[in-house]
Amino acid sequence: MNRLSTLLVLTFTLLLAVKTKADTAIPQDQLDMSAEQAQIQTASPMVKVGKSPRAVAVNPVTNKIYVANYGSQSVTVIDGATNMTTSIAVGKGPYAVAVNPVTNKIYVANHQSDSVTVIDGATNATTMVGAGTLPSALAVNPVTNKIYVANHQSHNVTVIDGATNAAATVRAGNNPFAVAVNSVTNRIYVANMGGKSVTVIDGASNATSTIATGSSPVALAVNPASNMIYVANHDSDNVTVIDGTTKNTTTIAAGHAPYAVAVNPVTNTIYVPNYLSRSVTVIDGATNTPRMLGAGYAPCAVAVNPVTNKTYVANYYSKDVTVIDEATNASTMIAAGNIPSAVALNVGTNKIYVVNEYGSNVTVIDGGAGAKP
Secondary structure (H helix, E strand, O other): OOHHHHHHHHHHHHHHOOOOOOOOOOOHHHOOOOOOOOOEEOOOOEEEOOOOEEEEEEEOOOOEEEEEEOOOOEEEEEEOOOOOEEEEEOOOOEEEEEEEOOOOEEEEEEOOOOEEEEEEOOOOOEEEEEOOOOEEEEEEEOOOOEEEEEEOOOOEEEEEEOOOOOEEEEEOOOOEEEEEEEOOOOEEEEEEOOOOEEEEEEOOOOOEEEEEOOOOEEEEEEEOOOOEEEEEEOOOOEEEEEEOOOOOEEEEEOOOOEOOOEEEOOOOEEEEEEOOOOEEEEEEOOOOEEEEEEOOOOEEEEEEEOOOOEEEEEEOOOOEEEEEEOOOOEEEEEEOOOOEEEEEEEOOOOEEEEEEOOOOEEEEEEOOOOOOO
16 A cells, blocks of 8 residues: 555545434424425436446545446446446346445445455455355444454354455344444444344444344444444434443434434534434434434435535435534535445545436536536
């Protein structure tokens, strides 16, 4: 890795470590950013990818974007500078993707072949590593070079050593569905969708503990600056907040069917899209006070740019993206493709990549110029 690449990695890492049951929901008819009310911006470029894309991840060092195409057993690599693409064959049903920007390795969870494809970002060469049954999510610790794969049907986590591709298995709760890493504390958090719990893995020893949550935890995110973990509980309409030091929990009311969660570590603000209430619950991490903002139909994915202080929410059925400006509390709607279901961004280029599942393409939003390329 050259000095520029190393600097970018260090900058990105430092950014994430910056600064060390009453629901205040607004009635639906008062939400000021519904699909009909919002100003719709258009003209974002579309990049063609494989069939039924399900997930996307970005390497901010190489400016490459990786899209897992569930229906075509492939990953599309997008060059962020040109939007040119390359296709890489992977296992059956690629369902999730994660990047280690330090090693330039990409990890793809193959839902139907119970495996993980490892892509060398420099050569696009691939290696296959066995996983559990129905691997559904994965996360990378770039500090330890370990990869954690949540296996939904075998109720465990595959731990891959990024240096050797050797794998170990750690028991989790029922139906693990999401995983997140705190690289500062070397703790891994696994949301057990069928078990009303989160499994906590000690990255040094693989020892585990269990923390109770609400019903059907489907997503979680870590604030490495505060060592707090936020768990979206789909069926109980709330968020469990876990103190990573004490393992104590707090419950915060959300909208109907919270489906995703993302953290701004700089402002200590948490964003939770509510799939069935056309809204986003915004939590003040310092006080655990929630407020509600409007979104499009079926908001299902979210990504935060802590540099620009903007948050991007993919709305599954209204075919658009809600952009929240945290500084002004204003929102804008940007048109996307058919069934936007995942979103990721490159902090360095301020580009946002929205996967359109039924359109088999990716909408590219320039965060610095609204929707213009």
